[in-house]
Amino acid sequence: MAVKVDFSKIISEDRESQVKEEWEGSFIEYLEKVKHDPLIPKLAHQRIHDIIMKPGITEVSSVDNPKLKRIYRDDSVRIYNFFADDFFGMEPAVNKIVRYFSAAAMKGEESRQVLYLMGPVGSGKSSLVEKLKRALENSTFYCIKGCPMYEEPLHLIPNHLRPKLEELLKVKIEGDLCPVCRWRLKSEFNGNYEQFTVETRRFSVRGRVGVGVVPPVDPNNQDTSVLIGGEDISKLDRYSEGDPRVLDLSGALNRGNRGVVEFIEVFKNEVEYLHAMITATQEKVIPAPGRHGMIYVDEVIIAHSNEAEWRKFKSDHTNEAILDRIVVIPVKYNLELSEEVKIYKKIINTSDFRAHIAPFTLEFASMFAILTRLDKSNKVDLMTKLKIYNGDEVLEKGKTKKVELHELKEDAHREGMSGISTRFIMKALDYALADNDGICINPINVAEALIRMVKSEDIPDEIRKEYLAYLQDTLHKEYLGYLEKEITKAFVYSYNEQAESLFQNYLDHAEAFVNKTKVKDPNTKEELEPDLHFLKSIEEQIGISGTAADGFRQDVIAFLWSITRRGDKIDYKSYEPLKEAIEKKLLTSVRDLSRIITKSRTRDEEQQKKYNMMVERLLELGYCEVCVDTILKYAANNLWRD
Numbered sequence: 001m002a003v004k005v006d007f008s009k010i011i012s013e014d015r016e017s018q019v020k021e022e023w024e025g026s027f028i029e030y031l032e033k034v035k036h037d038p039l040i041p042k043l044a045h046q047r048i049h050d051i052i053m054k055p056g057i058t059e060v061s062s063v064d065n066p067k068l069k070r071i072y073r074d075d076s077v078r079i080y081n082f083f084a085d086d087f088f089g090m091e092p093a094v095n096k097i098v099r100y101f102s103a104a105a106m107k108g109e110e111s112r113q114v115l116y117l118m119g120p121v122g123s124g125k126s127s128l129v130e131k132l133k134r135a136l137e138n139s140t141f142y143c144i145k146g147c148p149m150y151e152e153p154l155h156l157i158p159n160h161l162r163p164k165l166e167e168l169l170k171v172k173i174e175g176d177l178c179p180v181c182r183w184r185l186k187s188e189f190n191g192n193y194e195q196f197t198v199e200t201r202r203f204s205v206r207g208r209v210g211v212g213v214v215p216p217v218d219p220n221n222q223d224t225s226v227l228i229g230g231e232d233i234s235k236l237d238r239y240s241e242g243d244p245r246v247l248d249l250s251g252a253l254n255r256g257n258r259g260v261v262e263f264i265e266v267f268k269n270e271v272e273y274l275h276a277m278i279t280a281t282q283e284k285v286i287p288a289p290g291r292h293g294m295i296y297v298d299e300v301i302i303a304h305s306n307e308a309e310w311r312k313f314k315s316d317h318t319n320e321a322i323l324d325r326i327v328v329i330p331v332k333y334n335l336e337l338s339e340e341v342k343i344y345k346k347i348i349n350t351s352d353f354r355a356h357i358a359p360f361t362l363e364f365a366s367m368f369a370i371l372t373r374l375d376k377s378n379k380v381d382l383m384t385k386l387k388i389y390n391g392d393e394v395l396e397k398g399k400t401k402k403v404e405l406h407e408l409k410e411d412a413h414r415e416g417m418s419g420i421s422t423r424f425i426m427k428a429l430d431y432a433l434a435d436n437d438g439i440c441i442n443p444i445n446v447a448e449a450l451i452r453m454v455k456s457e458d459i460p461d462e463i464r465k466e467y468l469a470y471l472q473d474t475l476h477k478e479y480l481g482y483l484e485k486e487i488t489k490a491f492v493y494s495y496n497e498q499a500e501s502l503f504q505n506y507l508d509h510a511e512a513f514v515n516k517t518k519v520k521d522p523n524t525k526e527e528l529e530p531d532l533h534f535l536k537s538i539e540e541q542i543g544i545s546g547t548a549a550d551g552f553r554q555d556v557i558a559f560l561w562s563i564t565r566r567g568d569k570i571d572y573k574s575y576e577p578l579k580e581a582i583e584k585k586l587l588t589s590v591r592d593l594s595r596i597i598t599k600s601r602t603r604d605e606e607q608q609k610k611y612n613m614m615v616e617r618l619l620e621l622g623y624c625e626v627c628v629d630t631i632l633k634y635a636a637n638n639l640w641r642d
Helices: 007-021 027-036 044-053 066-072 091-105 125-136 159-169 179-187 271-282 307-315 317-323 337-349 361-373 382-389 405-410 422-435 443-456 461-492 496-515 532-542 547-565 576-599 605-620 625-638
Strands: 024-026 057-060 077-080 114-118 140-144 197-202 211-214 260-264 285-287 294-296 300-305 326-330
Touching: 024 027, 027 159, 027 197, 044 091, 044 125, 044 300, 077 091, 091 114, 091 326, 114 125, 114 271, 114 307, 125 260, 125 300, 271 285, 271 300, 271 317, 307 317, 337 361, 337 382, 337 422, 361 382, 361 422, 361 443, 361 461, 382 405, 382 461, 422 443, 443 461, 443 625, 461 576, 461 605, 461 625, 496 532, 496 547, 496 576, 532 547, 532 576, 547 576, 605 625
Parallel strands: 114 300, 114 326, 211 260, 260 300
Antiparallel strands: 024 197, 057 077, 140 197, 285 294
């Protein structure tokens, strides 16, 4: 039975909550509020800094996490929760953005500089700005009612009285009245500024309240009214040209006062057009249209563009004055595999993408994206470099490869500024899905889609050849290795008896070792010393050796004894580390048989039983019937070539 929903109640409750946040009162009442809470008249940079910091910081220690230790060494990792759920692999850029706002909130030099995000297409520049703009919409601010600039009410206080009120209110009063409010103070209120009404306003992207956006403007037709507004010519028949009442302060720098102004593809504009931007951030003023002087503004100016435009702008020495007033933050492509996978999962989860995704599909696509972004190194091949950047332990001839991540990054300063974007990968996933009738995507059809897209992409031939080599050689081999392990592991589950036998045997010998007793042979009844060679052959499968083995055996016996004491049954799956070790031990002996059974077109009854159990296990591991059929046919044709 469907539950009846009271929509009118939902709407009325929302309206009531909005009304509770609204406030309107006299200027004197506002002063009382400020005295009670000196943070009310905070400036724009501090406002955004507080918004970023409000969700808190998660300190992640790398000491006990091998992966993080390989990436960050012994440094602790600071995760800013404000960005954590939306941005992945962007810690360097995020940390610099937070550092900028931290300094600007303290009214350092950064508060008078443009925050400029520079990076390749699809690296997340616009998304970072959008995140800040949307976060602003959850807050309100106090302003002079009727002011087109939504300005701070404390601007009403005359200069000679400010030192006294600053001491009483414990605030610093910055700025001056706009021309419209100055006219109103003189003409409507006869100089009695305490008669002004103060109200709260909610930041709004759509309503352009405290948020301004400046798109690229045609260089041949750059109208400064987009930035600073203009004069309403319909009022010139009633008021003189110098009358503030003719002003139309609807430009982006007007509307963004108290909040943020975004300059999209900033360097596509002519240099002269950027002077208003620099004046707004450096001098905190913008020119009023016509002959109305300058207007104080308090806003965060964030600009962004790609690297090519930045380099072109930077190469012109006549732009030095502007360059000196810009804080440049590179926003590079992500280079960490696990984070790249999170990006696609997030995009898919927020879309109508409902098809089945086979295991390793997003990893395969992510590997390709990252390989195109990496710089070649004479120390390691690109696939090894990818794994090192992901914090994986890379083995070479059974030993950990001794290449430090930070050494590789020091040799590649521009790494992440070029390559395949996330949008390119998402298109490939969509094409693969369309080719498979919207049922399922897997590494095989995604690879085919990527190959077709690379072949048709407008890129230099040498880069095309390189990208195709990644797909048809490097990643093809990587996927075959993964597929072999998947199929072999699935076969292991049809060998429960062997696994249980290994498990019981390990327990007997480990218990004897821990308790310093002997093991009784079930057939000869002979008492034997614990078989240390056998114990080591299991433990080495998960990297346990030397003195660590003693502790591991004690842990196993203690854990399983506690389960037995509760009356629960134990089997080889009861203790995860031991389960993993036993399965790895079985892999070697099972691999050859899995090869024979998978490739065989005709199977005897026993082989067919094990094959069916393997398929059943693959379904449990996240494959669907469609992709199981696809990958097993692919394995039969490509794996274990004779």
